Amino acid sequence: MAGLELLSDQGYRVDGRRAGELRKIQARMGVFSQADGSAYIEQGNTKALAVVYGPHEIRGSRSRALPDRALVNCQYSSATFSTGERKRRPHGDRKSCEMGLQLRQTFEAAILTQLHPRSQIDIYVQVLQADGGTYAACVNAATLAVLDAGIPMRDFVCACSAGFVDGTALADLSHVEEAAGGPQLALALLPASGQIALLEMDARLHEDHLERVLEAAARAARDVHTLLDRVVRQHVREASVLLGD
Amino acid sequence: MKETPLSNCERRFLLRAIEERKRLDGRQTYDYRNIKISFGTDYGCCIVELGKTRVLGQVSCELVSPKLNRATEGILFFNLELSQMAAPAFEPGRQSDLLVKLNRLLERCLRNSKCIDTESLCVVAGEKVWQIRVDLHLLNHDGNIIDAASIAAIVALCHFRRPDVSVQGDEVTLYTPEERDPVPLSIHHMPICVSFAFFQQGTFLLVDPSEREERVMDGLLVIAVNKHREICTIQSSGFEMQ
Numbered sequence: 001m002a003g004l005e006l007l008s009d010q011g012y013r014v015d016g017r018r019a020g021e022l023r024k025i026q027a028r029m030g031v032f033s034q035a036d037g038s039a040y041i042e043q044g045n046t047k048a049l050a051v052v053y054g055p056h057e058i059r060g061s062r063s064r065a066l067p068d069r070a071l072v073n074c075q076y077s078s079a080t081f082s083t084g085e086r087k088r089r090p091h092g093d094r095k096s097c098e099m100g101l102q103l104r105q106t107f108e109a110a111i112l113t114q115l116h117p118r119s120q121i122d123i124y125v126q127v128l129q130a131d132g133g134t135y136a137a138c139v140n141a142a143t144l145a146v147l148d149a150g151i152p153m154r155d156f157v158c159a160c161s162a163g164f165v166d167g168t169a170l171a172d173l174s175h176v177e178e179a180a181g182g183p184q185l186a187l188a189l190l191p192a193s194g195q196i197a198l199l200e201m202d203a204r205l206h207e208d209h210l211e212r213v214l215e216a217a218a219r220a221a222r223d224v225h226t227l228l229d230r231v232v233r234q235h236v237r238e239a240s241v242l243l244g245d
Numbered sequence: 246m247k248e249t250p251l252s253n254c255e256r257r258f259l260l261r262a263i264e265e266r267k268r269l270d271g272r273q274t275y276d277y278r279n280i281k282i283s284f285g286t287d288y289g290c291c292i293v294e295l296g297k298t299r300v301l302g303q304v305s306c307e308l309v310s311p312k313l314n315r316a317t318e319g320i321l322f323f324n325l326e327l328s329q330m331a332a333p334a335f336e337p338g339r340q341s342d343l344l345v346k347l348n349r350l351l352e353r354c355l356r357n358s359k360c361i362d363t364e365s366l367c368v369v370a371g372e373k374v375w376q377i378r379v380d381l382h383l384l385n386h387d388g389n390i391i392d393a394a395s396i397a398a399i400v401a402l403c404h405f406r407r408p409d410v411s412v413q414g415d416e417v418t419l420y421t422p423e424e425r426d427p428v429p430l431s432i433h434h435m436p437i438c439v440s441f442a443f444f445q446q447g448t449f450l451l452v453d454p455s456e457r458e459e460r461v462m463d464g465l466l467v468i469a470v471n472k473h474r475e476i477c478t479i480q481s482s483g484f485e486m487q
Contacts, residue, residue, distance in 0.1 A: 085314070098349040101342060105482055181359075185479075199466075201479035202357045204434075210476060 006165045006177055014176050015044075022160070022172045022220055023133075025227050027140070029148040029235045037149025041141040044174060045131035050141035052149040054121035070116035074103035076138065078127040099125075099135065102198060106139055106159075106188045109197040112152045121151060132175040133161045135186045135200075140224060147232055155190040157197055158224040162187065162217035164209055169216035187217040191225040194218075248334035251460050259461045263449050269457060270296075277453045282400055288427065289405030293397040296455065297387035302397035303380045304405040308419070311367070311374040319366020320376040323351050325383070325394055332386040332456075347391055350480055351381075354436055354469040355398055358477035362431040368410055368417060375407060377430070388456035391467055395438035403432055436469045436477040 007013055017023070023044030032038040037052035058065045065071065076099035080087045107123060123145065125138045139159035146153060162185045163170045163177055170177065178184055183205035188198040205213065259269070266274060278296030285291065289304030311318065325348050327335045355361075366375040379401060381394050406427030409420045442454035442462040451458060454465075469478040 094345055094349060097341070097345040101346055196481065199479055199481040201476065202353055204358050204471075204475045204477055206473075206475050207470070208474075 006180055006182070007168060007170070011168075013170065015174060019168045020171050020216060020219065022223055023174070025140075025224065027144055027228065027231045029144050029231065030239075035145075035149075037145045037147070037151070039141050039144030039148055041137055041144065043133055043137045043140070043172070045129055046133055046137045047128040048134070048137040048141040049126045049128060050138065050145035051124045051126075052122065052142070052145040052151065053124075054149065054151065055116040055119040056122075058118065058120045065118045068117050069113040070111070070118075071120045072104050072108050072111060072113065072123065073120055074100045074107065074123045074125070074142075076100045076103060076125050076127075078130060078134070082127050082130040099138070102135065102200070103138060103142060106157055106197045107142065107146070109195075110143075110153050110155060110157045110190060111146065112154060115152060121146075130175065132173045132178045136160050136172070136188075136224075139188050140228060144228060144231065148235075155192045156225050156228055157188055158191055158221040158228060159186065159188040159198075160217050160220035160224055161185065162213050162220065164205055164213050167209075169209075169213045171216045171220035183213070185213050185217050187214070187221055189218060189221040189225075191222050248332075251457075255457075256461050259457060260444065263444050263451065263458075266449075268451065268455075270455065272453075274450065275452045278455075280396065282396070284404060289401050291397060291401045291404055292384075293393050293400065295389060295393040295396070295453070297385055298389055298393045299384040300390070300393040300397040301382045301384055302394075302401035304401045305378050305380070306375050306405075306407045307378070308368065308373050308410075308417075309376045310372060315363075316371040317367045317374075318363040319374040321356050321361055321363060322376060322378045323348065323355060323381070323398065324379070325351055325381040325390075327383045327386070327390075330385070331383040335386070346482070347394065350391055350438070350467060350478070351394060351398060353480075354395055354438055354478040355379075355402075358434075358436050358469070358471075360399070360432055360434050360436055360471075360477075361402065362433060365431045369412060373417060377402075377405075377407075386456060388454050388459045389440050392438050392440050392453065395436070395469065399432075399435045399437065402430060403435070405430055434471040434473065434475070436471045438467050438469045438478070441466045441468070 025043050027041040029039045031040045035051045039050050041048050055070050076096050123142050125142055127134050136159040139157055143157045161173045163173045164183045183203040185201045189196055281294040283292050291302050293300050327340050329335050379398050381397055383390055406429050409425040409428050411418050442451045442458055443464045444462055465482050467480045470476055
């Protein structure tokens with residue numbers, strides 16, 4: 001699409017947002033009754049489902065059991081109908097493996113694995129519609145699911161993507177902005193302490209601009225945190241009403 | 246066979262040495278090991294030695310039909326293999342996590358940063374493009390595979406010459422090296438990965454970790470930069486930082 005301006009002169013992006021504005025986030029916890037914890041999140045048009053089982057006994061080989069910590073097992077799958085063109089392999093290809101590894105790394109940093117030695121926590125993430133920022137949506141959905149399962153965590157894990165166009169840092173990229181080929185940064189943050197669980201960047205970005213893009217991503221992640229916090233409190237309130245408190 | 250576990254006293258020794266800013270091989274915190282690059286007889290073949298870590302890179306090309314959604318661009322394919330001679334722990338079935346991570350990092354560093362001009366690899370739009378395949382083999386593992394692999398990949402790509410081809414109407418003529426000199430690939434910039442290993446929750450930082458240091462590290466940060474001070478890729482794994 002030649003001539004598609006990612007940032008107009010008045011400062012509006014393709015979908016009408018401002019540079020630092022996030023897309024609309026809607027989330028629900030406790031979507032499935034079978035799983036220990038589950039959550040569904042919609043970030044704009046990106047829809048992701050996360051399901052958590054655990055902590056339970058290690059499945060498969062006992063030799064993988066860690067004597068002092070729990071094993072976190074993450075699997076990422078994106079549905080064949082999630083992208084514009086139908087994908088043939090929903091899981092098992094390199095990108096899905098890499099996503100699974102990155103999710104595992106992110107959650108191993110946040111979950112208090114020392115409390116459950118020799119056990120396993122499974123996190124399964126499914127992307128139903130991919131419109132940019134899939135990693136961020138997966139991390140946010142998985143955080144809510146882990147909270148729904150009652151597994152103790154150090155802090156929320158909030159993730160957001162950021163890009164850089166025409167000297168301005170953009171927060172929460174959509175698919176159009178990602179496909180344009182500019183630099184993209186994905187950041188997973190533990191908001192209270194400001195610690196970074198995962199930082200990943202693609203494409204060329206001059207080192208002078210890195211600070212600004214990082215700041216935009218961090219700010220957006222904190223905004224996501226306020227939203228997720230509200231969702232969790234609402235869910236707890238509903239659950240306690242049902243219990244009759 | 247399973248990797249021999251690191252003994253507790255060796256781990257403590259390494260961590261204490263790092264706290265006192267000493268490294269096992271006598272390097273300073275920001276020192277790289279010696280890099281030696283040698284080329285093979287073919288175009289596109291090189292061996293990179295980073296200290297004792299050795300990577301062999303080989304580039305080959307072939308004419309194929311392009312991908313449907315990118316009809317005017319050539320295809321770039323990277324494949325890093327951890328051969329069994331590199332370390333006793335590398336066995337055919339056991340390496341998947343590390344392999345996926347390294348391969349994806351290489352792909353993102355070299356393909357997404359657009360260091361090769363893929364449009365120049367197009368011969369007949371929509372029908373014939375060059376597919377450049379970079380095969381990297383790890384021959385000896387002494388830490389920091391990703392740096393050595395990225396250097397080997399970009400050096401092999403710079404060294405490679407593809408056969409000359411001419412298009413007249415519908416006819417495509419492929420010249421052998423004897424008829425016409427092979428043509429180099431057009432490379433915009435050379436991204437090189439630099440790895441930083443973190444210890445003690447980010448308090449201590451080392452460049453170019455050796456294999457022992459990699460075993461005791463908390464986390465790894467890989468930054469790929471090119472000559473124009475542009476950052477091509479950042480990847481952090483396994484730790485938390487402020």
